[in-house]
Amino acid sequence: xxxxxxxxxKIYNTLSGEKETFKSIxxxxxxxxxxxxxxxxxxxxxxxxxxxxxxxxxxxxxHLGFKxxxxxxxxxxxxxxxxxxxxxxKITKKARLEAIEPMxxxxxxxxxxxxxxxxxxxxxxxxxxTATGHIIEQIELIQSIIDNGFAYVVNGSVYFxxxxxxxxxxxGILSKRKLEDxxxxxxxxxxxxxxxxxxxxxxxxxxxxxHIMRWPSPWSDGFPGWHxxxxxxxxxxxxxxxxxxxxxxxxxxxxxECEIAQNQAAKGQTPVKYWMHANMLExxxxxxxxxxxxYINPAELLSGDNDIMSKAYSPSxxxxxxxxxxxxxxxxxxxxxxxxxxxxxxxxxxAVNLLELLKESTTSTQDISKWxxxxxxxxxxxxxxxxxxxxxxxxxxxxxxxxxxxATITATDxxxxxxxxxxxxxxxxxxxxxxxxxxxxxxxxxAVELLIKLRQEARANKDFALSDQIRxxxxxxxxxxxxxxxxxxxxx
Numbered sequence: 001x002x003x004x005x006x007x008x009x010k011i012y013n014t015l016s017g018e019k020e021t022f023k024s025i026x027x028x029x030x031x032x033x034x035x036x037x038x039x040x041x042x043x044x045x046x047x048x049x050x051x052x053x054x055x056x057x058x059x060x061x062x063h064l065g066f067k068x069x070x071x072x073x074x075x076x077x078x079x080x081x082x083x084x085x086x087x088x089x090k091i092t093k094k095a096r097l098e099a100i101e102p103m104x105x106x107x108x109x110x111x112x113x114x115x116x117x118x119x120x121x122x123x124x125x126x127x128x129x130t131a132t133g134h135i136i137e138q139i140e141l142i143q144s145i146i147d148n149g150f151a152y153v154v155n156g157s158v159y160f161x162x163x164x165x166x167x168x169x170x171x172g173i174l175s176k177r178k179l180e181d182x183x184x185x186x187x188x189x190x191x192x193x194x195x196x197x198x199x200x201x202x203x204x205x206x207x208x209x210x211h212i213m214r215w216p217s218p219w220s221d222g223f224p225g226w227h228x229x230x231x232x233x234x235x236x237x238x239x240x241x242x243x244x245x246x247x248x249x250x251x252x253x254x255x256x257e258c259e260i261a262q263n264q265a266a267k268g269q270t271p272v273k274y275w276m277h278a279n280m281l282e283x284x285x286x287x288x289x290x291x292x293x294x295y296i297n298p299a300e301l302l303s304g305d306n307d308i309m310s311k312a313y314s315p316s317x318x319x320x321x322x323x324x325x326x327x328x329x330x331x332x333x334x335x336x337x338x339x340x341x342x343x344x345x346x347x348x349x350x351a352v353n354l355l356e357l358l359k360e361s362t363t364s365t366q367d368i369s370k371w372x373x374x375x376x377x378x379x380x381x382x383x384x385x386x387x388x389x390x391x392x393x394x395x396x397x398x399x400x401x402x403x404x405x406x407a408t409i410t411a412t413d414x415x416x417x418x419x420x421x422x423x424x425x426x427x428x429x430x431x432x433x434x435x436x437x438x439x440x441x442x443x444x445x446x447a448v449e450l451l452i453k454l455r456q457e458a459r460a461n462k463d464f465a466l467s468d469q470i471r472x473x474x475x476x477x478x479x480x481x482x483x484x485x486x487x488x489x490x491x492x
Contacts, residue, residue: 002028004064009380011244012328014252014275015174019382024243025273030061030068031242033234033272035251036128038075039109040090043116045298045333046281046288050248052319052430053278053327053383055122057246060379060428071237072125074113076106077132077213078205079226085159085195085202089223092212102213106132116298120315121430127237131229135215138224138232141266142203142217150265154194156206156220160261162199169264171199174275175253201258203228227258235263235271245272249279281322282332283308296333309335313342316431320345323385323429344393349433351396352425354403355418357489361408366398368413372420379428388424395421403489448479452488455481 009022024030034054037043051072058070080087088096095102131138142158145151150165151158162171166179182199206220207213214221224232234245240263247256256275263271280287286294296308304312313321321341325331371391378387395417401407409417425431451470458466471481474490482489 002065003376004028004061004066007064007376007380009064010382011274011276012382013273014277015272017176020274022274024066025241028065028067030066030244031238032058032061032068032070032244032246033230033238033242034070034072034125034245035230035247035255036073036075037109037113038079038090039106039113040079040094041109042297042299043109043113044288045296045301046248048116048120048298049281049322049331050278051117051122052120052322054246054276055117055430056323056327056385056428057244057276057383058123058125059430060383063423063427069127069238070125071127071129071234073230073233074106074110074128074130075226075229076103076110076130078224078229080205085205085225089211089213095212119298119302120319121432123430129233129237131224131233132213134229134232134236135224137236138228139204139217141228141232141262142224144266145203145262148265148268150261151203152196153219156222157194157202158204158219159195159200160203160258160265161196162201162261163197165261165265169261171261172253172257174257174260177253177257201225201227201254203262227255228262230255231259231262231266231271234259235267240267240271241269242272244274244276246276246278249277252277278327279330282330284334285332288333309338313338314434316434317342317345319429320348320431323431324389326382326384326386328382345431347396348392348425348431351399352421352433354399354489355421358399358402358409358414360411360414362410364409364413365401365407366409366413368409368416368420371395372416375420375424379424385429388429392421392424448474448490452481452490456488 010019011022012018013020032054034051036051037047054070054072058068061068077089077091079090091102091105094105098105142151145160146153146158151160162179165171171179172182179199183197202225204217204219204222204224206222211223213223215223234242245256245259260270260272263269282288283294283296286292288295296306300306301309301313301318302315317338318341321333321338322331324341324344371394374391375388378384378391381387398407398409399417402409426433451474455467455470458464458470474481479490
């Protein structure tokens with residue numbers, strides 16, 4: 001089924017600053033590249049939110065029937081401390097401080113990255129290339145840029161000539177920054193730099209004697225520039241012009257700006273049709289920062305072992321919380337917000353579990369086909385998950401009404417309702433029904449069903465004291481009994 005032919009998808013393109021109708025370069029196929037982590041420390045929640053946004057986009061495009069090649073890289077070399085071509089490589093520095101091999105650092109934090117994403121039910125990308133695995137491609141790309149006159153070699157390092165590039169192209173086209181303003185706001189070089197201009201950036205850095213991670217090149221034994229890696233890997237697997245490039249808002253400048261310049265300088269064309277940027281995650285109204293102590297990592301949030309939140313939250317509750325905001329908006333992580341999402345997630349799962357108990361009728365009191373299109377309309381409007389979730393809660397109300405007998409639904413509409421709810425909740429939003437998946441939950445359900453049966457027998461024998469005692473003690477344990485004409489159900 002090719003639903004994408006029936007949908008009018010709008011994507012906010014950072015390049016144009018507008019929502020644009022999405023049309024893939026090749027019909028039925030989408031190439032999407034997302035900048036992955038630099039693996040020198042544990043993945044933080046801000047990263048998780050960014051990758052979760054693009055996991056959702058990947059899921060929805062696949063749901064619509066697109067064949068998606070999703071490439072998300074691992075930066076395992078070349079990312080200097082302050083992103084300004086000076087300082088130590090982040091991975092090398094961590095390895096030096098711990099007195100171990102850099103690739104031990106890479107392995108440790110790549111495993112952590114995958115474990116965290118698996119915990120939050122991410123789909124794996126189609127390809128996950130590493131910077132160190134593509135040194136040859138990066139050297140070839142640098143040579144093309146040099147040959148085309150947009151880079152220069154000094155003392156074994158290679159720099160991109162931003163001023164020369166700007167004579168025939170527009171450096172700043174993505175971030176809407178003007179080179180003249182960048183020049184005005186940049187301090188003069190201190191005389192120790194090999195760069196012609198402060199705005200120039202490294203394509204290749206000559207390694208100092210103590211630098212462990214190094215590779216031979218025509219210019220020196222050294223390592224690639226951070227910006228170059230993504231240009232080499234994205235175009236290798238998606239071609240010189242592909243559909244979507246994503247990442248965090250913080251990468252728009254200079255990283256993505258430099259990617260555009262490199263591709264234009266090497267290949268004579270812009271690399272990407274739609275640039276997408278996910279916004280940041282705050283903590284209690286302030287920027288999340290280790291240095292200020294306003295920080296919580298995924299493991300602490302999941303375990304409850306922290307001084308910021310009142311309790312632990314499940315992966316699906318956290319994922320649901322993040323999906324309740326647009327990927328382009330700043331999201332504030334708070335205990336109150338997570339607690340509210342936990343209650344909302346429970347309502348959603350209770351309704352999903354009720355679906356199998358609903359009885360069919362000859363008429364429907366709600367237009368399910370229209371509701372279904374509202375769900376698609378929300379997602380087609382730049383992947384508007386908050387509006388989608390609002391429509392899903394409309395269905396929760398309807399499901400409860402059908403269950404208590406105040407609304408009806410036909411067999412055809414019930415099947416459409418089930419299919420649509422499961423598609424959007426589980427396939428697109430990536431949530432998990434913990435009650436269904438957890439064996440201990442199944443055992444608890446059996447025990448509660450037995451108590452409900454004993455309560456029914458007590459009521460039949462007019463032993464209302466015992467009936468009330470069973471109901472009240474279950475309520476104290478967090479299990480709510482719901483009596484209706486159809487019988488007794490429970491939620492917790």
